[in-house]
Every structure is written in C-alpha cells, then in structure tokens.
Amino acid sequence: KVKKAKAPKVANPLEATIDVASQEMIVRAQELGIDTVFDRAVTMKPCAIGLQGICCKNCSMGPCRLPLPKDGIEGEDTRKGLCGATANTIAARNFIRMIAGGASAHSDHGRCVAEVFMAAARKETEAYQIKDTDKLLQIAPALGVDITVDVDGEIKDRDIDEIALEVAEVALAEWGKPEGEILYMKRAPEALYEKWKKLGVLPRNIDREIVEIMHRTHMGVDQDYKNLMKQGTRAALADGWGGSMLATDLQDVLFGTPYPVQSEANLGIMKEDHVNLIVHGHEPVLSEILVAVAQSQEMVDYAKEKGAKGIQLGGICCTANEILQRHGIPTAATFLQQELAIITGACDAMVVDIQCIMQNLANVAKCFHTKLITTHPIAKMEQDNVIHIEFDEAYALEDAKKIVKMAIDNFENRSSEVMIPQYKSSQVAGFGVESIQYHLGGTFRGTYYTLNDNIINGRIRGIAGVVGCNNARTKHNDGHIKVVKELIKNDVIVLTTGCNAIACAMEGLLTPEAAAVHCGPGLAEVCETVGIPPVLHLGSCVDNSRILLAATEVVKAGGLGNDICDLPAAGSAPEWMSEKAISIGHYFVASGVYTVFGVTLPTSGAPVFHKYISDEFEKITGGKWDLEIDPIKHAQKMIAHIDKKRAELGIDK
Ligand code: MSK
DSSP: OOOOOOOOSSOOHHHHBSOHHHHHHHHHHHHHTOOOHHHHHHHOOOOHHHHTTOEEOSSTTOOEEOOOOTTOOOSOOOOOOTTOOOHHHHHHHHHHHHHHHHHHHHHHHHHHHHHHHHHHHTTOOSSOOOOOHHHHHHHTGGGTOOSEEEETTEEEEOOHHHHHHHHHHHHHHTTTOSSSOOGGGGGSOHHHHHHHHHHTOOOSOHHHHHHHHHHHTSTTSOOOHHHHHHHHHHHHHHIIIIIHHHHHHHHHHHHOOOOOEEEEESGGGSOTTSEEEEEEESOHHHHHHHHHHHTSHHHHHHHHHTTOSOEEEEEEHHHHHHHHHHHOOOEEEOGGGHHHHHHTSOOOEEEEOSSSOOTHHHHHHHTSSOEEEEOBTTBOOOSTTEEEOOOOGGGHHHHHHHHHHHHHHHGGGOOSOOOOOOOOEEEEEOOOHHHHHHHTTTSSSSSTTOHHHHHHTTSSOEEEEEOOOOOTTSOBTHHHHHHHHHHHHTTEEEEEOHHHHHHHHHTTTTSTTHHHHHSOHHHHHHHHHHTOOSEEEOOSSTTHHHHHHHHHHHHHHSSSOSSGGGSSEEEEETTOOSHHHHHHHHHHHHTTOEEEEOSOOTTTTOHHHHHIIIIIHHHHHSOEEEEOOSHHHHHHHHHHHHHHHHHHHTOOO
C-alpha cells in the first residue's frame, strides 16, 4: 500500500496571490516558519452554515443552525430556530447586524474626525488648522450654515472662524440630534431624496439608526425580514450620506482636498538603507502629523546620525490611501499583505490605528525587530510586545515625534536578513469630484471633454465603482484586477477606493499610460486626450462618499436621467471581507446602484431573503444586490446592466 502524501499545511504562493512580491514574501515566511493569513486560510475552513447567513446566536438557546438542504426546499420552508425564527428572519438579522458593524466603524471614525475638527475650530490645538477654506465654504450650506451675513442691509462674507465653529457644532450633532433627519440626505438628486422620504428610510441621526438595529435584532423583537431590511437601509444611508461623507468632508477641510498626485505602490517601496515607518489602518488624524514630522529636517538628520540614509514612509490599507492622496506617500501593501511588510525584516516600526489590523501582526513582529505601535484608545492588542502610545490631539506633535524617533532608534536593531521584494509600480492617485470635473473639461456637461457628453456619445460606455477589501478565501488581487481590466477593456471608466485601489496601483492601472494598453478605443481616446488614468483612485473606504457625490453631479449635469438609478453605472466589491463592505454595498443599493459582490454573500441559506434584496429591492430603490464569483462574468453582468440603462436612456447607439 502506498501511503497518500498529506496535503501541505501551508499556502501555495502561486495559488494564494497573483502578486509576485507577495508570492516571494509568502515563500520567505514559510522558510522562516512564520505562518501568515494565507497559510491559516489553508488550515482553517469556514463554517458552512455561518457562511450561508443562517446561524442565529442572538440568544443562549442557540446557536440555532438552519442549513439549506443540498437539493433546496420544495414547497413550504419549515426550517426554524428554537423561538421559531425563520431562515429569512435569521439571515436578515445577521445581514443588518453587519450593516450596523460597518456603519458604526465608518461613523465612529467620522465622529473622531469631527471632534478633532471642533478642537481646530476652537483653536485648542496647534497641530490642526482649518486648511481648505474653499471646501469649508462648499460644505457649510449643505449643513445649513450661512456663509454670508447681512450687515446693515449689505451682504458680506462671514468670518471664516465663525463658520468653522458652526460647521463643527452642526456636524457633531449629526451623530445624536434628537429630531429631524441627516442634513446631507438633501445633497442627493431630488428624485432620490423624495423616494427615500416616501419609503420612510431617511435616517434621523447616525447613532440612533445603529442602536435601533441592535434593538430590533435582539431576541424576540423584529421578525419580518422586510421590516428588518428597512432599518438596515436607514443605517446604511446614515453611513454613506452621513458618517462617511462627514468624515471625508471634514478630513478635506482639515488636511486639504486631494488633487492628482504621483507615487508608487507595493512592498518594493520599502528601502533597505532607510528607516521604514509603515502606517496602517484608517484614521488620518495621527498619520497626517506623522508625515509632517517624518519629513522634518530634524528627524531626517536624526535618522542620518543613526546610520540611515533617510526615512521611508509607507502605508497599508486606507491610512495609506489617505496619506497617498494628500501627500503622495507611497503605498506599501493591501490588507492581505500586512504581515508580509514585517516579514521583509526592514520594517522598523508599524503604527496602527483602527480597522483591518490583524492581531497576528504582533506574533509576526515578535520574530523581527519591528516595533508594533497601537495608537487608538479603542484598538489595543493583548500581546506583550505591542507598544501603546495613545494619540491625543492636544499632544499630536509630541506623540508623532515620539513614534518617529522610536522607529529611527530601532533602525540599528535590525538583526534578521532583510529581504525586500523588488517590485513596485507607478500610480497617480488623489481624484475626487473636484478633480474629475477639472480634468474633464471643468464641468460635467457641455464640452467635448466632459464626462456626461462622453457617456452620451458612447466613448465612455458607463461608470463603475469598484472597491473593497482582499479576502484570504480567494486569490489575492485576482478578482480585483480581472474585474477592472474587463471593465476598462469595454470602455467603462472605473472609480476605485480602498484595497481595490491599491491592487490596481500595484498592477499599473492607475497611470495614464494604462489607457493605451488596457482600454477599449473610446475610453482610451478620452483618457489620452485629457491625460487621466482609466481607473481613478478616489481614496479610502469612507471616501466611497465621493463616488456618491460624483454620481449625483453626473445626474445634476443632465442628459442621463434624473436619479442615480437612471445612470449607466454599477458597483462592485470583488474580494470583500469586512462588515464595512456590506454597509457600503447597501448604501449603494439603497441609492439606486446595481451592486455585485464576489467571494460569497451571507444570504445563500435564505433564498427568499436573497431574492428580496436583489430582485424585489430593484423595484423599491432601483438598486439591487448580486453575487458573482467568476470575475469575468462579474464584470459582464455590470456591463449588461450599463447597457440596459443606456438603452433606457436612448443612448445605446
Ligand atoms: S482597508 S475595509 S480591507 S478595503 Fe479600508 Fe481594505 Fe477593506 Fe480594510
């Protein structure tokens, strides 16, 4: 008898990722005996019932598991939990709890920014000032803040400090005001706002909608999947048009509205002869100051004294996107590469704030000299090698100096052999509503260059928002890149954020040169004429609100219907993994966007509920959920939807 060889308990690098830099680092980790998320994805299989969204653990009589029979259900679905909860109720409860998790993450981030904004408006901190007064004047009216005053019958510009203070007060109140609705909802196209009003889904305040989800999904409360989804819609809208949009706007006012900037992406941005300081997470309030301090002559001189040639800053996840879009700081890694950045042996300090930070970073850091520094009071790690330097906006400069100095002092402690994969790509990032308008003719409609005119004349077939994470259950970056390439090949311009943006950067798709290589003739002509990439990097996860506003501007400019659901547009998250992605997906669906997710959706065990959020929802909001694992089919479904909308608009010729 021949004994069958056991399957290796480690990842096959070629199957784990399409990125050569990551493949090299996975091999390196395995040589060193360090496990990474890629290996754990091989050894730990997910729970099949949880994956289908039909495990209820909201009380201690359960968990109640309601597996869908392999051959489906004929006739009445009699599955139920101990209390009688149906598969639809359980799936809907789980789904909207994911929305609550995602919405609270974005919105709590937004609240933190609003508090720093308040401190800046009150001039309580030296580290933060109101930097972009144009943006302040642009958002103030949307928050009901007057920007002019009537002085003795004469209209005059109001004092900017006064406006900033009032904006801070109104913005902060959006999280917990006792009555009314979220003010930014009225920024949406009028038809959409009226639709939400009629449906009764206008969010009242940000916190309340999230709290109400937790109440409604408690044992024995809301037992109607449609009513549960109504609250999910309110909370998701409170995220997209509330917490996230406020986070984006207030960050722009504090740190500057991004404009296109050139940089690089992938692990190859790290330098062996430099102090490598990597920032990771989502909130830019500390990383903004870290950038300023790390670039100061004092710190550069100090690094040289310690034998380094300089300080190389790099980012991971959305903190990366934030400091990239405003300062051109290169991107080191996507979500799934975070452990690999330490395995280079050249990461002198990794500073983490909130969201998407793997706890295993601490175990990996233990194998190297890397200082792993947590900075946020709500995000600490239990491992004893992790240093906590709690960020305080009143002492932001001192905190940042301490951290940069710690990274520099650690440069001489490098012991293991450094191995930085020599792969990086050029990228142009930092697009937003303002710069899309600027680069495409200064307006959205009326000239040869504008976005609307090029959609109407068919050079651009449509718009796709492709966003979201990596997921270790699918090949790293494979879905992202295949979906985006298929779209631009078919003349669909792509707006990207989050880790999709980083994946596209690593693939060289965020350069104007990519147009000639990868695009269909119409999109290539537009990109080459105005000098933009076919994939526009709009920032971080909270900056998906920029996509909502870009879509709104396209509607308002005319010629493409009067609501977001009329546009030849679609959304996608090919490799999603976080609850934030579900909240983002749902606020796009609730705003009228056909939204396709890859990997999986936690709805497959409740087919009636799944049909409701797809086909039925389309009749309600004009947007719908869909799942497509195959990246080419995924993109083709988006293109088919875009073509359907073009036909409805009468611009399909
Ligand atoms: S970082 S939420 S893995 S996009 Fe915003 Fe990437 Fe997803 Fe985190």
